[in-house]
Amino acid sequence: MQLPSSLLENAVNEFSRLPGIGKKTALRLVLHLLKQDVSEVLQFGDTISRMRQDIKFCQRCLNISDADICSICANSSRNQHLICVVENIRDVIAIESTQQYNGTYHVLGGIISPLDGVGPDQLSIEPLISRIQKEETEELMFALNPNIQGDTTIYYIQKKIQQFSCKVTTIARGIAFGGELEYADEMTLARSITNRLPIGQYVK
Amino acid sequence: MQLPSSLLENAVNEFSRLPGIGKKTALRLVLHLLKQDVSEVLQFGDTISRMRQDIKFCQRCLNISDADICSICANSSRNQHLICVVENIRDVIAIESTQQYNGTYHVLGGIISPLDGVGPDQLSIEPLISRIQKEETEELMFALNPNIQGDTTIYYIQKKIQQFSCKVTTIARGIAFGGELEYADEMTLARSITNRLPIGQYVK
Numbered sequence: 001m002q003l004p005s006s007l008l009e010n011a012v013n014e015f016s017r018l019p020g021i022g023k024k025t026a027l028r029l030v031l032h033l034l035k036q037d038v039s040e041v042l043q044f045g046d047t048i049s050r051m052r053q054d055i056k057f058c059q060r061c062l063n064i065s066d067a068d069i070c071s072i073c074a075n076s077s078r079n080q081h082l083i084c085v086v087e088n089i090r091d092v093i094a095i096e097s098t099q100q101y102n103g104t105y106h107v108l109g110g111i112i113s114p115l116d117g118v119g120p121d122q123l124s125i126e127p128l129i130s131r132i133q134k135e136e137t138e139e140l141m142f143a144l145n146p147n148i149q150g151d152t153t154i155y156y157i158q159k160k161i162q163q164f165s166c167k168v169t170t171i172a173r174g175i176a177f178g179g180e181l182e183y184a185d186e187m188t189l190a191r192s193i194t195n196r197l198p199i200g201q202y203v204k
Numbered sequence: 205m206q207l208p209s210s211l212l213e214n215a216v217n218e219f220s221r222l223p224g225i226g227k228k229t230a231l232r233l234v235l236h237l238l239k240q241d242v243s244e245v246l247q248f249g250d251t252i253s254r255m256r257q258d259i260k261f262c263q264r265c266l267n268i269s270d271a272d273i274c275s276i277c278a279n280s281s282r283n284q285h286l287i288c289v290v291e292n293i294r295d296v297i298a299i300e301s302t303q304q305y306n307g308t309y310h311v312l313g314g315i316i317s318p319l320d321g322v323g324p325d326q327l328s329i330e331p332l333i334s335r336i337q338k339e340e341t342e343e344l345m346f347a348l349n350p351n352i353q354g355d356t357t358i359y360y361i362q363k364k365i366q367q368f369s370c371k372v373t374t375i376a377r378g379i380a381f382g383g384e385l386e387y388a389d390e391m392t393l394a395r396s397i398t399n400r401l402p403i404g405q406y407v408k
């Protein structure tokens with residue numbers, strides 16, 4: 001694609017380096033920005049730059065934060081002895097949007113995946129262990145994606161913390177609400193049968 | 205969607221104002237940028253801002269340009285008496301990528317579409333007419349999308365310039381290369397029969 005201006009070409013190249021955005025989509029986005037007011041586009045560029053420069057990661061749970069300690073960790077009305085272990089920040093946002101969880105988080109920054117070259121050392125597992133020790137955590141709840149890598153990560157961390165008197169749980173796996181039994185995969189259906197719940201607990 | 209940082213939230217809001225990008229995609233893009241080096245993200249923001257501030261539109265054909273006159277208009281080896289009328293800059297890029305056209309362009313900035321509230325006054329039709337008069341254009345070739353709005357725009361401009369001795373043509377409409385006759389719509393098929401070509405002209 002031959003572009004009539006090097007300024008335009010640079011902008012298209014920058015956009016097309018974002019995930020899921022090819023050259024044609026990048027051009028569409030850049031031409032859209034060209035139609036906007038100069039001030040709006042300057043604000044766009046400035047907001048992105050400032051976000052990257054000024055954003056912090058919570059020193060305790062590694063969640064994204066405007067301050068040294070994130071708003072969740074700093075909230076004393078939340079249960080500070082319950083830690084939910086998640087893979088990334090998107091999972092924090094997903095769980096927070098349920099408004100059903102009142103503890104803190106710990107963001108691993110990935111999951112153990114030897115095929116992708118990700119081992120335990122690249123994840124924030126050591127900080128999690130020292131945090132459990134220091135804060136006398138009562139419960140560690142895993143909310144990792146249900147796959148082999150997720151299960152491996154759970155198994156690894158569980159082994160590492162078995163000397164502490166910390167309860168270890170994982171979010172329930174089973175048939176999703178609105179799902180249909182006949183289309184569920186065998187593994188999910190089998191697990192949901194093994195882990196069946198008393199009706200009283202289900203409707204609670 | 206509750207985000208843990210106002211810096212993050214502002215960046216997501218800016219991205220989600222782009223066409224075809226919702227909140228979830230915007231968040232994915234922003235989290236991707238967060239993983240990049242600070243210098244790379246600053247360059248991203250700077251490139252976008254500079255593009256909008258410094259880009260110019262060719263004073264002759266209204267194509268995007270780094271200078272007052274675009275590289276196509278400034279190229280003396282191109283036929284300066286042949287003007288291809290297009291709707292927008294994307295069409296210029298599409299035609300240039302064929303490497304089959306050696307004239308100049310005129311970017312209308314849209315097409316006449318009363319339903320969308322776009323009349324002739326909002327398009328660069330007056331500059332086109334004065335350009336034809338001044339430059340003694342030999343041929344005006346329309347390359348507009350084949351629909352009612354495109355045909356209306358062609359008809360309007362043709363009426364306006366009939367006093368000049370300028371040949372008016374339009375790019376051929378017919379069955380696309382690789383297309384199948386049985387799936388072509390009736391209008392296209394009918395036109396391609398009406399405008400059938402001598403074989404000598406077709407294979408030229």
